[in-house]
Amino acid sequence: MDVISVIRTKRDRGELSPEQIDWVIDEYTRGAVADEQMSALAMAILLNGMNRTEIARWTAAMIASGERMNFDALSRPTADKHSTGGVGDKITLPLAPLVAACGAAVPQLSGRGLGHTGGTLDKLESIPGWRALLSNAEMLDVLESTGAVICAAGDGLAPADKKLYALRDVTGTVEAIPLIASSIMSKKIAEGTGSLVLDVKVGSGAFMKNIEDARELASTMVGLGTDHGVKTVALLTDMATPLGLTAGNALEVRESVEVLAGGGPADVVELTIALAREMLTAAGLPDADPEKALRDGSAMDVWRRMIQAQGGDPDATLPVAREQHVINASSSGVLTKLDAYAVGVAAWRLGAGRARKEDQVQAGAGVELHAKPGDKVVAGQPLMTLHTDTPEKFAYAIEALDGGVLTAPEGTDFVPSPIVLD
Numbered sequence: 001m002d003v004i005s006v007i008r009t010k011r012d013r014g015e016l017s018p019e020q021i022d023w024v025i026d027e028y029t030r031g032a033v034a035d036e037q038m039s040a041l042a043m044a045i046l047l048n049g050m051n052r053t054e055i056a057r058w059t060a061a062m063i064a065s066g067e068r069m070n071f072d073a074l075s076r077p078t079a080d081k082h083s084t085g086g087v088g089d090k091i092t093l094p095l096a097p098l099v100a101a102c103g104a105a106v107p108q109l110s111g112r113g114l115g116h117t118g119g120t121l122d123k124l125e126s127i128p129g130w131r132a133l134l135s136n137a138e139m140l141d142v143l144e145s146t147g148a149v150i151c152a153a154g155d156g157l158a159p160a161d162k163k164l165y166a167l168r169d170v171t172g173t174v175e176a177i178p179l180i181a182s183s184i185m186s187k188k189i190a191e192g193t194g195s196l197v198l199d200v201k202v203g204s205g206a207f208m209k210n211i212e213d214a215r216e217l218a219s220t221m222v223g224l225g226t227d228h229g230v231k232t233v234a235l236l237t238d239m240a241t242p243l244g245l246t247a248g249n250a251l252e253v254r255e256s257v258e259v260l261a262g263g264g265p266a267d268v269v270e271l272t273i274a275l276a277r278e279m280l281t282a283a284g285l286p287d288a289d290p291e292k293a294l295r296d297g298s299a300m301d302v303w304r305r306m307i308q309a310q311g312g313d314p315d316a317t318l319p320v321a322r323e324q325h326v327i328n329a330s331s332s333g334v335l336t337k338l339d340a341y342a343v344g345v346a347a348w349r350l351g352a353g354r355a356r357k358e359d360q361v362q363a364g365a366g367v368e369l370h371a372k373p374g375d376k377v378v379a380g381q382p383l384m385t386l387h388t389d390t391p392e393k394f395a396y397a398i399e400a401l402d403g404g405v406l407t408a409p410e411g412t413d414f415v416p417s418p419i420v421l422d
């Protein structure tokens with residue numbers, strides 16, 4: 001077998017054989033297939049696609065590139081959630097302790113932000129002392145003792161995906177349904193969860209800009225999970241506008257704690273409860289009551305224990321950016337557009353995200369929204385506050401918002417999109 005023939009097969013719209021797939025993933029993981037060869041293959045896959053048989057084999061080969069975890073010894077059923085990524089998507093933070101408080105074990109392996117979408121680990125790292133890197137034994141310990149753990153995936157889990165995802169990120173080959181589906185599902189299947197709820201985001205702030213592509217991605221991932229014995233379901237949810245009122249690391253932790261305390265923005269609460277219900281049903285606990293666990297403080301108790309078990313101080317003051325800049329409404333009327341992508345890029349430029357993997361994020365940076373689509377606004381009222389430690393970035397962030405915020409004259413009929421689309 002040689003790599004050029006594998007690349008040519010996909011370049012010429014052929015079907016990759018199981019042997020070709022196993023071979024190329026294995027050789028790439030071991031370093032025998034070079035990055036430039038794998039990027040040529042990834043681009044051929046992006047342009048020419050893969051059928052379901054190829055995707056299933058590609059996923060199996062990525063799982064086989066590393067270790068598999070196993071939670072069979074746990075006393076509770078496991079439930080995990082994966083979001084395909086968005087702006088202001090802090091749902092994992094309240095959701096994991098909430099589902100744990102209702103009786104499931106939640107092993108939540110999460111990632112860092114890249115580009116305009118935030119990362120759960122970056123958000124939690126704004127809590128003084130909190131550690132994302134745990135050994136497998138530590139992870140199991142936190143999971144057993146608190147019911148939930150949110151941490152980085154160890155190096156041994158789907159190492160082929162780690163290499164390939166970093167390569168796709170710098171070669172314009174992220175947005176391919178077969179590659180996204182196999183990347184996400186190889187990690188989730190290797191992680192060993194018994195059930196999985198996928199939150200597939202649709203809209204300007206998501207990878208999938210339209211509902212047809214989102215449906216295709218969801219059904220591909222559900223098929224992969226089901227074939228590997230993981231009870232998998234998917235929700236399609238809106239990402240045309242940011243979730244909640246914050247985009248940025250410490251800002252989003254603050255908002256998540258508000259949700260756990262029984263408050264928080266309505267859209268974040270609605271999606272957290274909807275996903276919790278799906279996870280609990282998938283884990284065989286359909287009668288659990290997540291709304292009660294938010295009301296009676298039991299979800300907050302799990303949050304505090306989970307943060308402490310990973311070295312964090314749940315009572316610590318969260319970092320605040322050194323500088324703020326308020327953007328006011330330029331006219332009165334109804335806010336009809338607050339574009340998720342524009343807000344995500346603004347937060348990223350303010351320092352909440354990173355342009356390269358090795359960049360540091362600013363814990364306090366980001367965007368705080370004071371109005372959402374459908375709200376009435378009056379000229380001169382604050383629409384959003386920008387936060388950063390590097391005020392020279394304000395102009396650059398404001399430029400990203402150009403065209404992303406629209407107001408229609410008062411009286412205009414405007415119905416905001418629902419959160420859960422399907």
Ligand code: URA
Pocket residue numbers: 084085165174179180181183184
């Ligand atoms: N998240 C992943 O883990 N992989 C992708 O390809 C895209 C989003």
